[in-house]
Amino acid sequence: MTRSLNPPGETPDVGIPAALAAQMSIGEQNDWLRGFLKARPVSRRSALRGAVGALAGLGMVGGIGEVLAACGSPSTGGTVAGAPAPLALSGRHLSFGADPTRQMAIGGELTAKPGGQVLIDIGADANYGSTIVAEVRELISHVPQQDGSIRSADQFFVHGLADQLSAGQRYHYRFRLPGGGTSPDSVFSTAPTGRAPFTFTAFGDQGVNGPTTVIEAFTDDYYKPADSRRTPQPASSLVAMIAKRQPAFHLLAGDICYADPTGYGKPVKNTVPAPATSTGFDNFDPTTWTAYFHSIESTAATTPWMFATGNHDMEAVYDDNKVPGATHGYGGHAARLDLPKNGPSNCPSVYSFKYSNVGVVSLDGNDLSTEIPTNAGYSGGAQVSWARQTLSALRADPNIDFIVVFHHHCAYATSASHASDGGVRSLMSPLYDEFSVDLVVQGHNHQYERTNPIKAGSTGRAAPDGATVHPLTDGTTYICVGSGGRPRYTWQPGETDRFRGNTGPDSGTRVTSYVAQAGGVKQPEQVDWSQARYLDYAVLSVDVAPGQPGAESTMTVRAISDTGQEIDAVTLARTAGAGTPKPSAMGTWGSWGHTQSGLSVPA
Template sequence: MTYTPRGGAPDVGVPADLAARMSVGEQHEWLTSYLRRHPVSRRTALRGGAGVVAAMGLASAPWTLTACAQATQAPVAVVGRHLAYGADPQRQMAFAGELTAAPPPGPLVVDLGRDSSFGTTLPVEVRRLVSQVPQADGAIRGSEQFFVHARADGLAPGERYRYRFRLPDGTTTAEADFTTAPGPGSTAPWSFTAFADQGVDTVPPGGRDEFANTYEADDTRRTMTPSTSLVDRVAAQRPAFHLLAGDICYADPSGHGLPERSDGGSGFDSFDPTVWTTYFGLIERSAASTPWMFATGNHDMEALYDDNHAPGGASHGYGGHAARLDLPRNGPSACPSVYTFRHGNVGVISLDANDLSTEIPTNAGYSGGSQTTWLRETLTALRADPGVDFVVTFFHHCAFATSESHASDAGVRAAVAPVFDEFAVDLVLQGHNHQYERTNPIRRGRSGAQAPDGATVRPETDGTTYVCVGSGGRPRYRWQPGESDRYRGNTGPDSGVSVASYVALGEDAKQPEQIDWSQARYLDYAYVTVDVAPPPFPGATTSLTVRATTDTGQEIDRVVLERRSRT
């Protein structure tokens, strides 16, 4: 059986022919054994250290380690700041960043307050992450990174706060601000944004051109740097929070198992953890003030870290995320990227589709069913909460989408669609397919109503709207043969709602299906904004307006989801 299909999970240095027959845990065991036979001491490795923002250079010796910085280099700084909500966004916020070198002696803290006088000091935890990646030429390429984390609790709902990181020598980061979620009964409108499959546009300073996005020759409806442009738009918009539905930075750019190239040219394919540094630097202009909430995709399963024991625990290739990220810890204990939070009258659920996928079975079934059990319990609680009108879920592999590359995943659809039908989930945000696509509201696998651009949907009776927003920056996919775009201003004769697609039953097993729900399609770069209009009084109408905007700023699709509030 193929556990890790080609392109299905990051290449972390296991030979491609072996990796294709291994689970994430088996890959980790192979790596551990290899590194035992090729030991690298920290002291000798650090002799070749370079700056943290440099990509890992080639080694003439059988190993090299990129250190965060030398003691004689510039003073230590905090870079790549990013926020995340705790389980209670009204009162909790997590602060994270990365040190440019090993932590200096003395306390690192976060200063926090209502204004620049601060008044509260939060302790900072430093999490060290060492990455050693075997290369095809026998070298070991590595890095040592230090991530800093702090948590605030007891904040006031709907309030603005300012913060900064402060190092032992008194140097600080620039000040940034954030706003907690509103308290019960707030009638002020607010918005959140979403996309997936982002990556980075730039080549890391070491010169790995495979990490920069490449595009089709006829790909002319975009900015020069889509990933960066979308972050700029989100930053300018300043949403309440941003959802990223998996495949975050692509530390492994293609997952094709290609060999190391000593000249650094085309054909390079090897896991580079310092791309995470580049990524956090890219999103900082937004994420330092807006919580970025992540789900995990197939390119986020990093076998290098399978036994990492960072706080909260991790397995199945998520140990690196435990060092880099802070996410709410209210999901199943075995699933670090499964969680829920409530913002205003919207309940949000993050799922891990790697646990459910039949197309890419690398991590399928790892939760032993605990995730789907938790999902039902969480939906039951949200629907019983009179203050929650809408339920939004986000995850990576699509339950409903069309494309030539992935389309719909049979395992994901079977696991979640009946439950979403039962609880009348309002909106589902997905990734994996590099495109924008919005369905009609779906119930029992079919369109419950027609919802063209500008339509109003009533999820309680019409069904669940599924949006694939894997259009966050990585090179676009293609539609099925004979199918084409369908979006505002572009509805040609061959761009109907009923199109040919398939359900992925396995890596190469596809079950064709003729579907009737593909309402809007755009094969370039876009993100979703969801504008929330809380009810002005109990029993009044409340709405989510879902808008798709391209990286060039053009709105191409819109639909309104309406409910009658219960409070």
């Protein structure tokens, strides 16, 4: 599965010198890795053995049929001599296209390279009626290890874009090999037109809870200390909760599966020799994505999962991705994910979409962060410029009442681990004020925290549990929901939990926190905006109730613990249809209906 590069007794060449690595961008690291691997070639066959070995470590062993069964997606094709070939596919997941009323991107991972085409059947019922020829994307990843070996994997991701669908309709789909096996039938629904009520969910910092081989050996041990306070696998319980609720869509505010465990976008730990206490948290493991997609399939196969990128999603690895995509550690994302492509061309996780009376904007906090500057400024200002145009157009649209923005790093939070990021706050909060953004969903800090509405850096007014906020006059509500599965952080000294039924001794007092600035500087600040805090696992469940123009629309935001308890709630209210179109703003919206790349036919 890995290939040794050094003869016995020779000091391994294990990585970029630490002083050099600290100054390198991900693009420069990629160039270094390219040179490293050029001198130490790894055959494609070796890469394939690495991938198969990783699947075996996950319990996905034996022939293709057994692998498929282990992934929970049994083939309907036979496996006896002369029978049609089975379809070895797992981890089905959906995302909206640029226009959710008529587009749905359908994806999965093949456990073997197909011998021919892979098809996606789609229709109003299980008789289907239309067929998409799917695109198969091969991703070969090479990762140098501390001992001088190279860890490699060969993965195949399959995608199809269903276009020209009808709004507000339910569709069946399945993957199929011509004359061979199929995946199970599954369903999804397109976004409605008009003002229809709906629910969406959100969290960040999810990760994978898997067996104690391969996945944990390389990435997950650090994030799973013994913890008897709550359920032993919180990520699994939250996924089950989302599957049961069947929301219109789910937002994941970065740090998706932790295939890059360091969170700094560095290829190796760069210590020679590796310290005796090293536990391997320097090794990007591409097969973690296999386990991740399998872990969310129970909901992601029917509910679009919309991803933002966090610091653990910068993958400083050399890959032979044959799909054109952005650099800056996002090459693998181009193979694995299909997200709307209406954002800046070099920012793959920056996009927007509209659902009923809500506009949703995904931003890449890695481009904005001062705390973790590996990718800071990579867009050259294109992301902030695009965000201004997009927020302006959404706020001018009379059909959009609420604007929800989600990104990873926090503009406002009081965790002892990351707290607030000065770059995100200084670059984005003025725009949120200018265009009266209603809700900002954040991750990064592994806990739940809701602010009072904030305007120009100050609390508009107190909004305790159950309050109604009017964002137009009160300001923007920021919620950190990095409570999607990773073990919890801690609060600032003297700070306690403050949620329904547990107000804490610091209720109503100012909190001493900090803003993370460049160079590791923690700038102290006294805050009065930290309203609700919960140091455990939770998911947001947001109920949107559109009103008719001139009446009131509401968006009720609830925090639900992994045990199903509602721990906090706030209602955001606006006058429906109050947007006023502006010619200049509408002119920036010309790319809204553009179809993202992918193979599709009318369905």
